[in-house]
Amino acid sequence: MDEVVIRSARDEDSEKLIRMIDAVFAEHPGCILDVDAEMPELRAPATAAKTDSGRWWVAERGGQIVGSVAVVPEENGNIELKKLYVLQTARRSGLGAQLLALAESEARERRARAMVLWTDTRFREAHKLYAKLGFVRAPRTRLLNDISNSVEFRYSKELTP
Numbered sequence: 001m002d003e004v005v006i007r008s009a010r011d012e013d014s015e016k017l018i019r020m021i022d023a024v025f026a027e028h029p030g031c032i033l034d035v036d037a038e039m040p041e042l043r044a045p046a047t048a049a050k051t052d053s054g055r056w057w058v059a060e061r062g063g064q065i066v067g068s069v070a071v072v073p074e075e076n077g078n079i080e081l082k083k084l085y086v087l088q089t090a091r092r093s094g095l096g097a098q099l100l101a102l103a104e105s106e107a108r109e110r111r112a113r114a115m116v117l118w119t120d121t122r123f124r125e126a127h128k129l130y131a132k133l134g135f136v137r138a139p140r141t142r143l144l145n146d147i148s149n150s151v152e153f154r155y156s157k158e159l160t161p
Helices: 011-026 045-051 095-109 124-132
Strands: 004-008 055-061 064-073 079-086 114-120 136-143 151-158
Touching (some): 004 064, 004 095, 011 079, 055 095, 095 114, 095 124, 124 136
Antiparallel strands (some): 004 055, 064 079, 114 151
16 A cells, blocks of 8 residues: 655645545535535645645645645634545544644644634544544534535644643
């Protein structure tokens, strides 16, 4: 089996990134990826990350993108974790934890006070990973009013200096 390589996302990763995230969404009933209406940043991930003063990485194996993670600074000194997805065939290999560690390292380099994220209530495997790695779920949720009728949980993790 080919080795997984994690690298900065490039705009030309768009098609493969969309395919990977669409496959992850397809695992969850009613979860639909509408790129142009809801995730236009997938059309040019490197440009989107730069525009948002963030970072975006992809995990690639054999020419296929099997994982992704991004971070974006918030005005309050926190870093928001975004786009953490791992293709089903690459799960349980430690890749999700590795991507999260990379994002957390970036947050610490930026001296963020905390890392926060929003995750669809249907992504139960991801919730287990977040809890295992020290993220705490807030009691509130938010409704996205999107095509998937998404409800999201908020998680956060305090970062020590």
